[in-house]
Amino acid sequence: MHTAFRCLSACLILLLPGCLDANSVALGGASAADRLADLRERQIRVFPQGEAAVLAAARAVAEEDGYQVVVDAPTIGVVGGLNRRDMSDGQIAGQVAVGIALAVLLGPGAGGRIVARTDARCTLVTQPVAGGGTRLRVSLDLREQQTNGQESVTIIRRESVYQGFLDRVTARLAGQPAPTGRS
Numbered sequence: 001m002h003t004a005f006r007c008l009s010a011c012l013i014l015l016l017p018g019c020l021d022a023n024s025v026a027l028g029g030a031s032a033a034d035r036l037a038d039l040r041e042r043q044i045r046v047f048p049q050g051e052a053a054v055l056a057a058a059r060a061v062a063e064e065d066g067y068q069v070v071v072d073a074p075t076i077g078v079v080g081g082l083n084r085r086d087m088s089d090g091q092i093a094g095q096v097a098v099g100i101a102l103a104v105l106l107g108p109g110a111g112g113r114i115v116a117r118t119d120a121r122c123t124l125v126t127q128p129v130a131g132g133g134t135r136l137r138v139s140l141d142l143r144e145q146q147t148n149g150q151e152s153v154t155i156i157r158r159e160s161v162y163q164g165f166l167d168r169v170t171a172r173l174a175g176q177p178a179p180t181g182r183s
Contacts, residue, residue: 047133048133061165068083120143123140
């Protein structure tokens, strides 16, 4: 009994500093409002061209990336795209096999979730800027629907993704060939 108590105490002593560090990072980190403001800054670029030209260029870039336009309202400056990927029976079977293998190796609950469908969504919103020009905001997210009906949403936050997309819009507006490939 005494040995078990010593082992438990040693484990707590070793784990506690890690918990305190994680908490101090969480408490000292950027607030949700700061993170949202940073994300918005990455998503937005102002162009000297008019709204119609900017929206058409952004739409073309989204279509190059495989998004199918599902919302097309250029009169109000909004275009929405969807890139849907349904998993085939073979892909689902592969996920099940990997899940079973992980559960056998690592124990129950290690198998993870089985994704049936993935939707990548792209929303393009333009707004005229006072004095001329257009502000374009690109927002991207990923939605995964699992075979058990649960759905998860991930907002794409990587700066390089937005930078690449907006650079390709800039190149298209300048009449230059846009870099190829997904941003």
